[in-house]
Amino acid sequence: MAFFDKLGDLAKNIGDKTTDAIETGKLNSKIGSETAAAAAQLQKVGEFYYAKFAAGEQVSPEALEFCQAAAAHYAAAEKAQAEIDRIRAENDAARAASSAVAAPPRSAAGPACTSCGAVNAPGTRFCGSCGAKLR
Ligand SMILES: [Zn+2]
Structure with a gap:
């Protein structure tokens, strides 16, 4: 009888482990989505302070440091975009010039x-x- 009791315990144990694995998977998924939602809210906090900074309002020294760093990155991105625009304009001009020459x-x-x-x-x-x- 003890043998069958042990078998029963083993089956119950495996069943519990499977249930635990499913439950853990669900909880891990929840951790992921809740953490992502929190990060999205934190980004809004950053955007809130950056809007104040951009409008010339006073922000705390800690926030000011981050806002200035963000502003420098935005400026660098704008510079890169201007470079793309310049290259495109140059190519367009070169194309127009060569087609003007090619067509007699x-x-x-x-x-x-x-x-x-x-x-x-x-x-x-x-x-x-x-x-x-x-x-
Ligand atoms: Zn022909």
Whole structure:
């Protein structure tokens, strides 16, 4: 009888462990979501003080230090964005300049092929490059 009692205890033990594992998993998940929610609230605290700082209001010396550091990071991000804008503008200008050079004035040349883009001699009926009929 003692043997079966032990078996029963063992089964109960395993069952308890499984229940514990499920419960622990749920609790770990709760810890994760509650910690994330707290972090989101703390971020709001930071944004609250930063808005005061940005508006020129007085903030405590401790908060001021963090706000100044954040402002320096925002400034660095803005500088990087300005650099991106400058590079894009340069590329756009270069592209516009090269396309202006590449396209010869139509009056001096013949018809441009609608199929391959080659410029043909005036009066040509078929593209000298790809053979397509010219309009
Ligand atoms: Zn062609």
